[in-house]
Amino acid sequence: MNNVRFLLTGDTSLSVEFGNAINEAINHDIRAYKIALEKAGIPGIVETVPTYRSLMVHYDPSVIPYAQIRMKLEQLLNEMGEIEIPPSPVLEIPVLYGGEMGPDLAFVAENAGISEDEVVKIHSSAEYLIYMLGFTPGFTYLGGMSEKIAAPRLKAPRMKIPAGSVGIAGTQTGVYPIDSPGGWQLIGRTPVKMYDPERETPILPEAGQYIQFFPVTQTEYDAILQEVEAGTYVVKTHARKEA
């Protein structure tokens, strides 16, 4: 982790910047550093916010003033080699593709010059890195989608897209965590609630984890939805196969 920079972001936070690009290596460094920071248990840290290229660290200066936290954060960088970082989990997110749930699947297929089944196969075969969350509660910025199924945004955004909708915009893919307007091509929907403010864990995905979608039938979708609503559905995960 060379060339790490410490940037001032006011008097109650600072930003530890690991690079100036969007790539998996930088994101892995950020995740590792965040885990190390949590293990270190430095008093006065309020919360940390990982983004594409940095980890923002919010702290209480009445507990730990700037000079001290900066020193501790620098020390931690030097100790990174000694800290064991577990592999990233991959969240398995069920999706009912096409039909009413994915009204733009046909367009995406036509645009790519392949069949709808092939789009589904490509979309559900990759493990997408969650670079960060932002924009709205629970919205994931995912990387790693095949350019074969890239598609332009809608010319006229829809006024209301239901929570759980899975879409494609350019080479990005993602899930709408709440009902919202939007211009992504919708290819399916997941019954899993990525975001539920009343749940013990309000937001499922975490930056640095991966998401893999898997296709389900209407019957399976309905069964999972029932479990989700009863609060009994547990999202399956598998360990990331090291590249």
Place this chain on the structure above:
Amino acid sequence: MSIRVIQPGVQTTVQDLGRFGYQQFGVPVAGAMDPRSMKLANLLLDNDPGEAVLEITIMGPQLAFDETNYVALTGGDLGATLDGKPMPRYQAVKVEAGQTIRFLGIRNGCRAYLAFAGGLDIPPVMGSRSTYLKAKIGGFKGRKLEAGDELSFREPKPDLDFPERRRLGIDFTPQKQYELHVILGPQDDHFTEEGIKTFCSEVYTVSAEFDRMGCRLEGPIVEHKNGGDIISDGIAFGAIQVPSAGKPIIMAADRQTTGGYTKIATVCSVDFRFLGQLKGGDKVNFVPITVEQAQNALRLEQQYFQMITDFFKRDRT
């Protein structure tokens, strides 16, 4: 029910210090725009300084009390009356069942804070009672108050100790030009020397676009080296974004957690008391200080809060 909302005002919301711990999941912090005024209102009533209050914006509400309780009003002067008589600010005021608080119109500032002894009976969402309007979470049903809403006190204290002692000088005073102290960074190196000089010496005017998310400024262009776009990173309360057009935007309580514009500086925490009171037409200028100076000022403010807390509690048996 303890309070009935007869008229809601322009934007009256429940706010506390904000929702911490969820920014990494894309959940904005929200919370009081002028946290100092909010804390003072609570301290006047022996509340926890971060107890949820009503944040009242520009045109205030009309609130009918069905239950007696002490309240305290701080922040901007929005012309509050209690049963038609001017209502004292910055002191504990006993409001009897049957009385009505009504705001007649803005005199100065932008936001007033109304605290209730023992707090409001509002369920916390993700650890906070703050309303985040855009995602409809927290506060009263995730929205601003509307006519007909009914709020309950949590633990009203109609017999608060030493009521006569519970008063402070008017803490917020409007200014012809607000001097906001800032810490340069995180992207001050994306601006030319001339750009930094402009930012630190010119006067800016708050545009008509000012809300809980941010405050757009009009004034001389702040010059970038290579435009205002960056790969997204985190945004702090008070961060001053400068998009490529060169007009600064001060990010406030409801800011998104991350963003892709260069941020030239961040307003110091002690000056949120002014940031939260800015409205269209107000003038501001920026004065850079060091992070150590900013944290010293913050420490002095915390000592002041502690002094007030101790003073109201003195002699208690």
